Amino acid sequence: MxxxxxxxxxxxxxxxxxxxxxxxxxxxxxxxxxxxxxxxxxxxxxxxxxxxxxxxxxxxxxxxxxxxxxxxxxxxxxxxxxxxxxxxxxxxxxxxxxxxxxxxxxxxxxxxxxxxxxxxxxxxxxxxxxxxxxxxxYGETRFGAARGARCTVGLFPGTGIGGGCVIDGEIFRGSRLSCFEVGHMRVVPDGPRCGCGRRGCLEAVASRLSISAQAAAAAYRGQAPFLKKAEGTDLSEIRSAALAASIKGGDKVVEDIVRAAARHLGTAAGSLVNLLNPDVILLGGGLVEALPELYSEVVIGAAQKRAMACYRDTFEVKVASLGDxxxxxxxxxxxxxxxxxxxx
Ligand SMILES: [Zn+2]
Known part of the structure; x- marks a missing residue:
């Protein structure tokens, strides 16, 4: 001014x-x-x-x-x-x-x-x-980790998986309703059933809820001793911080579960790169923010594998920086x- x-x-x-x-x-x-x-x-x-x-x-x-x-x-x-x-x-x-x-x-x-x-x-x-x-x-594109991007594709794994896209300063919108429901893109044919009733949605294999359920099963089977010790018998709701601590504590099985989920997220991101050619794939949510290096590395690897050759080196993966x-x-x-x- x-x-x-x-x-x-x-x-x-x-x-x-x-x-x-x-x-x-x-x-x-x-x-x-x-x-x-x-x-x-x-x-x-x-x-x-x-x-x-x-x-x-x-x-x-x-x-x-x-x-x-x-x-x-x-x-x-x-x-x-x-x-x-x-x-x-x-x-x-x-x-x-x-x-x-x-x-x-x-x-x-x-x-x-x-x-x-x-x-x-x-x-x-x-x-x-x-x-x-x-x-x-939109907040991260104007003020945070994706500032200056012409096109940001956001993927936020939590209870479900939220998605959003900002292009040329506008939030991508269809005819009337909010959209960009990346959590319900199909990534595993005949995969596990999703909350929406369909099978093989991204959300069903890569949300924190899905990861927590798999980690709880591993702890119950005795394959994740650190997590079992930290959570005791209450494995009903394992939070992001507990998953991150379990991986840092050496629970290899839990790390494998999170890496597999992150690969699914990256594969979906690669398909979105083919559609939209974004500058930034923005990752956010509690689990990503607790394990930023793991997520960045696995997602960019899987996204580059999925993207067509001409798009492979045209985007960055960034982790949200503004939190709540x-x-x-x-x-x-x-x-x-x-x-x-x-x-x-
Ligand atoms: Zn679904």
Whole structure:
């Protein structure tokens, strides 16, 4: 911004008593926790708050919690409601992006919730709904590990496998719904059954859930002594940190399980390279961030093997760098991008 722009008198100086609209709110509505963050016009963090989602309490109680958390984040940032320019909210799909409706989220148990309208009514400013993984990939492309990329393909293994794609500063979108469901690309013909009911999806062989289940079986069989000792008899929910510790502790079988999952992820990434010729394959999520070297090495190897010769050396594999803030900062920045585009 030039000095003359800064010194320009405000267009609207009629209101000494009403606050100037100057902040963006980013929101990440996850299956287990929600995070609200307030940013200034340069996307510097001013305030934040998080709390559990409690999706089982239903969408009405859930929306109340969303509203309450935004109010708390505004308090933390020491700004008032009438200073919000716009709100960006990332929610697990599928979503109707045209009408701003959460259609059906297995993670939350919500159905047909007009969340965009509800936010606009509550806070008196425009709101933008987006897929949570798209928000993360957009955040990393604007501010994080993929900054400057013309095309970023994001793959985030977690409970499932989230995917997102940013091209030329825009989030890739089809006709109406959020998309890029990489977790349901078929990678193993007649492979294990996926949560979606089909067989051989990437998610069924490479999500943290799938890895944890295989690791638990190995520990139960006595093949992963470090993991067994660390987790005791409760092998029902093995987290990313426990898997990383087990590999560092020398559980070779667990390392093999994770490497096999990462190879599947890389093979899918290679197919996406053939389709989209991205500059960056961006990996994120708890397990990748706990084992960044292993994932980077295995995924680039498998992706290069799968990619056609002309694409083999055209992309990099990077690990997300903004953690939890990728999606809130991304959602806030996407709200700005979308609203300024429609205005102009
Ligand atoms: Zn599936």
């Amino acid at each position: 030039s000095t003359s722009e800064i010194e320009k008198p405000a267009k609207n100086d009629k209101s000494a008593d009403s606050h100037e609209r100057s902040v963006w709110v980013g929101f990440d509505l996850g299956g287990t926790k929600m995070l609200a963050a307030v940013y200034d016009a340069e996307f510097q963090l001013l305030g934040k708050k998080r709390k559990p989602t409690k999706g089982h309490e239903g969408s009405e109680a859930g929306i109340e919690r969303v509203h309450g958390l935004i109010a708390k984040a505004l308090e933390d940032a020491d700004v008032s409601v009438d200073q919000i320019i716009g709100i960006g909210i990332g929610v697990p799909g599928p979503l109707d992006l045209v009408d701003g409706i959460v259609l059906d989220t297995p993670n939350l148990g919500w159905k047909d919730v007009p969340i965009r309208q509800q936010l606009e009514d509550k806070f008196g400013c425009p709101a933008v709904l987006m897929n949570d993984v798209d928000a993360g990939v 803030y990728a999606s809130v900062q991304g959602a806030a920045a996407w709200a700005q991008h979308t609203l300024e585009k429609t205005k102009g």
